[in-house]
Amino acid sequence: MSDILIEVEKLYKRYRDGVVVGPITLRTPRGVIYGLVGPNGSGKTTTIRCMLGLQRPSSGTIRIADLDPTSQAKELMRITGYSQELPSFPPFLTARDILKITGKLKGFSGEELRREVSRVLDLSGLVSHADRSVGGYSKGMLQRLAVAQAVMGDPEILILDEPMLGVDPAARVQIREILLELKRSGKTILFSSHELYELERVADVVGMIYQGRVMVEGWVRELLSNNTQGMVVEAEVLRPSLVPSSTIKSIEGVQSLELDGSRIRVQFAEGVDGRERLAEELVKLGAGLVGLRIVNRTLEDLFMEMVRRGANL
Numbered sequence: 172m173s174d175i176l177i178e179v180e181k182l183y184k185r186y187r188d189g190v191v192v193g194p195i196t197l198r199t200p201r202g203v204i205y206g207l208v209g210p211n212g213s214g215k216t217t218t219i220r221c222m223l224g225l226q227r228p229s230s231g232t233i234r235i236a237d238l239d240p241t242s243q244a245k246e247l248m249r250i251t252g253y254s255q256e257l258p259s260f261p262p263f264l265t266a267r268d269i270l271k272i273t274g275k276l277k278g279f280s281g282e283e284l285r286r287e288v289s290r291v292l293d294l295s296g297l298v299s300h301a302d303r304s305v306g307g308y309s310k311g312m313l314q315r316l317a318v319a320q321a322v323m324g325d326p327e328i329l330i331l332d333e334p335m336l337g338v339d340p341a342a343r344v345q346i347r348e349i350l351l352e353l354k355r356s357g358k359t360i361l362f363s364s365h366e367l368y369e370l371e372r373v374a375d376v377v378g379m380i381y382q383g384r385v386m387v388e389g390w391v392r393e394l395l396s397n398n399t400q401g402m403v404v405e406a407e408v409l410r411p412s413l414v415p416s417s418t419i420k421s422i423e424g425v426q427s428l429e430l431d432g433s434r435i436r437v438q439f440a441e442g443v444d445g446r447e448r449l450a451e452e453l454v455k456l457g458a459g460l461v462g463l464r465i466v467n468r469t470l471e472d473l474f475m476e477m478v479r480r481g482a483n484l
């Protein structure tokens with residue numbers, strides 16, 4: 172079987188009111204955490220629902236472990252666990268009740284069911300809350316319960332739609348740990364998020380969706396490397412008012428510039444180390460240069476570049 176477990180090729184979904192999601196092309200290698208990121212309304216849920224056969228694409232192809240979600244939904248369900256965006260549960264049931272029901276639907280019974288429920292409760296860190304009704308659960312606990320549901324039956328692939336939506340920072344860390352634990356046990360996980368910071372810390376591969384299309388896809392490590400994408404340098408000056416942006420922009424290799432109070436953030440083109448030229452220019456301007464350093468790029472930088480480029484498409 173191929174090393175690409177989830178493959179979406181030129182997926183389009185056209186809604187009745189003229190909204191078009193697509194083209195979405197993405198590839199999720201086996202054994203990674205794949206983060207599908209984009210602002211609200213960019214097409215993440217549509218893509219995920221099409222992947223699971225819950226929605227029919229208008230065109231394009233999807234293969235998950237070589238299965239076609241529209242015609243092989245049943246087989247797909249056996250190897251895939253899914254948690255929907257903003258999961259909701261009957262508030263009077265306990266987590267254990269809910270997981271038992273899910274387990275039965277997935278074909279478990281008796282002792283095997285009991286063991287599987289306790290395994291997923293343990294994995295999701297909900298053991299001590301298992302017999303409380305979920306009406307009293309926090310959003311983070313509900314999300315963890317949804318993940319626990321998805322991992323019942325130990326599927327090879329997990330598809331989680333915004334598992335960190337609406338949860339507080341501590342719960343986000345817990346969910347991140349769960350995703351990492353699942354990866355360690357050999358699962359392939361695709362999750363969506365509109366929070367770049369959180370995603371950057373857990374995803375191996377990222378696909379960025381903007382206005383219905385995947386604009387950038389790649390290994391986070393490579394996307395953030397200064398070697399492949401050009402260096403980002405931050406200079407600190409005492410007199411920023413003496414620095415005209417046109418002067419900095421005219422330095423060879425400068426691609427973009429951000430002025431933020433006393434900080435000047437410059438993005439150079441690939442392969443250009445413009446630190447010396449930038450320092451010379453700032454000294455010449457009498458700006459009071461007090462610091463200069465290479466800064467690590469973030470997915471947010473990349474996202475903003477993508478938005479800027481997108482605007483010119």
Ligand SMILES: Nc1ncnc2c1ncn2[C@@H]1O[C@H](COP(=O)(O)OP(=O)(O)O)[C@@H](O)[C@H]1O
Pocket residue numbers: 186187188190192209210211212213214215216217218
């Ligand atoms: N059932 C639907 N009918 C019409 N438009 C829809 C439907 N579902 C989603 N959309 C539209 O498709 C676009 C993408 O939505 P969605 O996939 O939910 O994005 P995301 O999950 O990234 O927030 C939005 O413009 C949304 O309004």
Ligand SMILES: [Mg+2]
Pocket residue numbers: 212215216217256333
């Ligand atoms: Mg969504």
